[in-house]
Amino acid sequence: MSALLAQNGGSPVRTTPFPRWPSSDDEEARAIAEVLASGEWGSTHGEVVATFEREFASYQQAAHCVCVCNGTLALAAALRAVGVGIGDEVVVPSYTFIASAAAATFVGAVPVFADLDPATYLLDPAAAAAALTPRTKAVMPVHIAGRPCDMTAFTDLGREHGLAIVEDAAQAHGAEWQGRRVGAIGTVGTFSFQTSKNMSAGEGGAVVTDNDELADHLYSLANVGRVSGGGWYQHERLGYNLRLTEFQAAILRVQLRRHPAQQAVRSANAALLTELLGKVEGVWVPDAVTSVTAHGWHLFVFRLPGIGGAESRDAFVRALAAEGIPCSGGYQGLHRNGALRAEIASITGRLGQPYPEPELPATDLLASDTVWLPQPVLLGTEEDIHDVATAIEKVLRHLD
Numbered sequence: 553m554s555a556l557l558a559q560n561g562g563s564p565v566r567t568t569p570f571p572r573w574p575s576s577d578d579e580e581a582r583a584i585a586e587v588l589a590s591g592e593w594g595s596t597h598g599e600v601v602a603t604f605e606r607e608f609a610s611y612q613q614a615a616h617c618v619c620v621c622n623g624t625l626a627l628a629a630a631l632r633a634v635g636v637g638i639g640d641e642v643v644v645p646s647y648t649f650i651a652s653a654a655a656a657t658f659v660g661a662v663p664v665f666a667d668l669d670p671a672t673y674l675l676d677p678a679a680a681a682a683a684l685t686p687r688t689k690a691v692m693p694v695h696i697a698g699r700p701c702d703m704t705a706f707t708d709l710g711r712e713h714g715l716a717i718v719e720d721a722a723q724a725h726g727a728e729w730q731g732r733r734v735g736a737i738g739t740v741g742t743f744s745f746q747t748s749k750n751m752s753a754g755e756g757g758a759v760v761t762d763n764d765e766l767a768d769h770l771y772s773l774a775n776v777g778r779v780s781g782g783g784w785y786q787h788e789r790l791g792y793n794l795r796l797t798e799f800q801a802a803i804l805r806v807q808l809r810r811h812p813a814q815q816a817v818r819s820a821n822a823a824l825l826t827e828l829l830g831k832v833e834g835v836w837v838p839d840a841v842t843s844v845t846a847h848g849w850h851l852f853v854f855r856l857p858g859i860g861g862a863e864s865r866d867a868f869v870r871a872l873a874a875e876g877i878p879c880s881g882g883y884q885g886l887h888r889n890g891a892l893r894a895e896i897a898s899i900t901g902r903l904g905q906p907y908p909e910p911e912l913p914a915t916d917l918l919a920s921d922t923v924w925l926p927q928p929v930l931l932g933t934e935e936d937i938h939d940v941a942t943a944i945e946k947v948l949r950h951l952d
């Protein structure tokens with residue numbers, strides 16, 4: 553190993569690329585060609601989306617799945633289906649993708665940020681409970697990195713206060729809390745099939761639920777208000793057109809079949825990396841808990857507690873990338889996003905409601921010292937994982 557950092561002219565730890573993502577082979581090509589030849593390209597006439605919906609519902613152990621065009625609008629549809637509307641409050645984590653909070657504003661509701669549990673990077677059930685007001689209609693646990701939130705605590709919270717629990721499982725295909733796949737543990741849950749996700753069609757999303765009425769409502773929201781089995785111009789609700797194409801579903805059916813084997817590789821590599829980084833001074837990796845019976849491994853996250861703030865962490869990320877390791881500094885807290893703040897101020901201002909301004913010390917701290925490795929890094933060989941650990945150690949040792 554070169555003593556000099558690659559960014560200072562040393563040789564990088566890695567010169568060969570990590571596995572490409574999304575990955576596909578002849579199976580996807582054949583599936584797309586079949587749809588093309590069938591002439592049934594849209595789900596209103598074809599059967600591929602409906603077939604994938606049944607398969608994905610079964611995979612996530614949910615009674616129903618309604619496919620939609622992306623994970624962002626899946627959230628907006630889920631919130632609307634559970635009755636969240638103008639002026640209602642939705643408790644969300646601040647350490648998440650912007651869609652989790654933006655979706656609430658799309659239905660006229662107010663996202664109220666609550667802090668995360670620094671041990672897990674996930675919405676803290678106690679912080680969520682403390683953020684409830686008489687206006688709260690829903691709570692949104694987000695399974696960041698693919699790690700399930702404490703769904704025992706969130707389902708209890710929902711039951712106790714009569715709230716909908718909307719799981720944002722965009723990053724958590726196949727993940728399990730105490731043996732149960734995420735998505736339909738709460739009232740309703742959403743997924744994304746966008747390019748980076750562990751199951752991808754370039755774009756796409758899904759909403760799952762065990763509730764029959766909610767599933768009917770979601771069908772209408774995705775299909776311009778039509779009812780399942782009803783006429784073409786029978787619009788019994790107001791809905792969007794959120795439909796997935798048959799081409800996307802054809803790809804997703806293949807990706808779904810491959811997912812268990814890929815998850816086994818990601819899990820084994822994540823376990824190895826956790827073990828290797830456990831020996832590197834200055835690195836902290838989230839603890840495993842027995843209730844997480846399957847981790848979705850969309851990201852591998854770790855902290856550099858002594859790094860001294862976001863600027864130094866960003867310097868670390870630049871140096872690690874120069875060593876040939878794909879990485880990023882991850883999210884900034886959404887409570888600091890100007891566009892969201894302006895929208896929340898606009899909604900609360902018009903309704904004469906207070907602007908929710910919580911203190912989020914854990915979010916601010918973790919946003920300043922966290923590093924992410926994207927999931928394709930976990931799809932390689934054991935040797936790849938040793939390179940990742942070597943590079944992290946090298947950069948930490950030489951950064952000064």
Ligand SMILES: Cc1ncc(COP(=O)(O)O)c(C=O)c1O
Pocket residue numbers: 622623624625648649651652694720722723743744745746755756757
């Ligand atoms: C946590 C989370 N929620 C929602 C989304 C939105 O999904 P999409 O990009 O499919 O709209 C994403 C993904 O980008 C995400 O990571």
